[in-house]
Amino acid sequence: MVALNTTEVMDIIPNRYPILYIDYVDEIVPDESLIATKNVTINEPYFQGHFPHNPVMPGVFIIETMAQAASILILSSPQFKNKTAYMTGVDKAKFKRMIKPGDVMKVHVQFDKMRERMGTVKVATYVDDQLATSAELMFVVSDVEQTK
Template sequence: MTKVLTAVEVMELIPNRYPICYIDYVDELEPGKKIIATKNVTINEDFFQGHFPGNPVMPGVLILESLAQAGSILILKSEEFLGRTAYIGGINKAKFRQKVVPGDVVKLSFEIIKIKGSVGTANAIATVEGKKAAECEFTFIVGQQ
C-alpha cells in the first residue's frame, strides 16, 4: 500500500508531537473533502499505564483526538488554509461502539460536510477491522495565520 503522507510529513502539517501525535500515516486524501488516516495502537502508549492496568483500553477521548488530528491534516492540506492551525470548536453525537486495544489498527475517516469562512462541520468515524469503534460530528475552526 502506498502512503499518501508519512508520519514525518504529518508532523510538518500539524503541531502535535509525542506523546500526543496519533497519526502514523495517511492512506487517502481528497483535499477539502475527505481523509483516511491510520493509528497503530501499541501497548507502549503512555495512556495504557493508567487506562486500565491489566485491561488496556484506549480512552474514547483519545480516539476522538485522533479523528480530530486526521481532520486537521485534511483541513490544512486545503489551499485556503495552508500554514494555519485547525481547532476543535465542538463535538456532537459522539458514540463509542467497541473498545480499541493494543494491537488494533484504527482507520480514521474525516469528511467535511460544510465550510463557511473559517468554521466548518465534518463527520468522523474510527473503525477497527471494518467495524465502527467511534463516530461523531465535529465543528472545527481554522485560526488565522
Template sequence: MPSLDIRAILEHLPHRYPFLLVDRVLDIEPGKRIRALKNVTINEPFFVGHFPHLPVMPGVLQIEALAQAAGILSFQTMGRVSDDRSVYYFVGIDGARFKRPVASLG
C-alpha cells in the same frame, strides 16, 4: 488519492510525541475526506492508567485523533502547511458513539 507519511504529517500538525495521534494518512481527497491511521501498541502512555487490567484507548483521545486528521485535511484543502502561527481548535462534537474499544493486541 495520495497518502502521507510521517514527515508530511509533521509538516501539517504542531503535535509531537506523545500527543501526535496520526501515524499515516492512507488517502485524502482535499475538501472531502481523509482516511488516517494510528498504530496503537501496548507501549502507549495512556495504557498505563487506563486501565492496567484491561488497557483501552480513552475515547477523548480517539476524538483527538479524529481532530488531528481533520486538521491535516484542512491544511491539504487550503494547500498550506502548518507554521508557528497556525492553530486549529476542535470546538465540539455532537452524538459521537464508540462502536468498540481501541486496544492493543500485544
C-alpha cells in the same frame, strides 16, 4: 488521492510526540475526505492507568485522534496552508467498540459544512472494518500562520 508519511503529517499539523496520534495518511482527497491510520500499541503512556489489567484506549484520545485526522484534511486545503485548526465542539459521539493494544484504527474524515474559517466534519473510526467510533466535529481555523 495522496498518501502522507509521518514526517509529512508533521509538516501539516503542529502535534508532536507524545501527542501525535496519526501514524500516516492512507489517502486524502483535498477539500473532500481522508483516511488515516493509528497503530494502537501497549507502549502508549495512557495504558499504564487505563486500565492496567484490561487496557482500553480512552475515549478522549480517540476523539483527539479523530481531531488530528480532521486537521490534516482541513489544513491540506490551499486556503489554510500553514494555519492551525482548533476543535470547537463534538456532537453525536458514539463509542461502539473498545479499541485496545494491537488494533489498527482507521480514521475516516469527510467534510460536512464549511463557511469561511469554520465548519464541521463527519468522522468515524474502524477496527477490522467494524465501526468503533463516530462523531461530528466542529472546528475553526486560526488566521495566524504556524511557525516551524
